[in-house]
Amino acid sequence: MIDAITIKDVKLQLGELCKQKRRSYELSQEDLAEVLDISRYTIQKFENGKNATLDTVLKIANHFDLLNNLYQALKDIEKSNDINSLY
């Protein structure tokens, strides 16, 4: 039996994804911080699963072209809710 996903799990996975994306672009934490105009410490903490603000997360997502994906996913959830309400 696999345990349910926790908030901590999601934060850690978000951090891992940032780390992976950043490295695939061959950017250091310093580089990414600079282009996004945020501090390296903020990136550092986010990549290691600490709490962050939505703005920080979305700035990073945007830089790695994940904003449209995210938006569409949210729209899909909203739509699936609409459909369920028909039954």
Add this chain to the structure above:
Amino acid sequence: MIDAITIKDVKLQLGELCKQKRRSYELSQEDLAEVLDISRYTIQKFENGKNATLDTVLKIANHFDLLNNLYQALKDIEKSNDINSLY
């Protein structure tokens, strides 16, 4: 030509989704705030597209059983990155 999705768009959509989910459970902002042990003002601001913390967003997502979906979506993005690196 449709404009690209902005960070503001995503925050507004997150807020709308919270509002919709909350209403589908017939909860007031007050109700939701109480069960999540956060203030109604935090919900209020989030639902209207203001900035928030990841913890706030994930507490809400968790309450509406969206955490597994989110986690899996993040894993999928990570995996698709791995695959691309093979070519």
Add this chain to the structure above:
DNA sequence: TAATATTGTTTATTATAATACACAAATATA
């Protein structure tokens, strides 16, 4: 329409995310 419930807004305070800086630890490169 009157009463009730919900949502929006304001102000003040507290908690904490973000910043800046320095330095140590760990990795990568010459």
Add this chain to the structure above:
DNA sequence: TATATTTGTGTATTATAATAAACAATATTA
């Protein structure tokens, strides 16, 4: 191995998200 680069940590400060409480503005219901 020595040098350089990157990452992790610590401390202090600043900016702002979160809280609490009250009240006005909107919906909802009787």
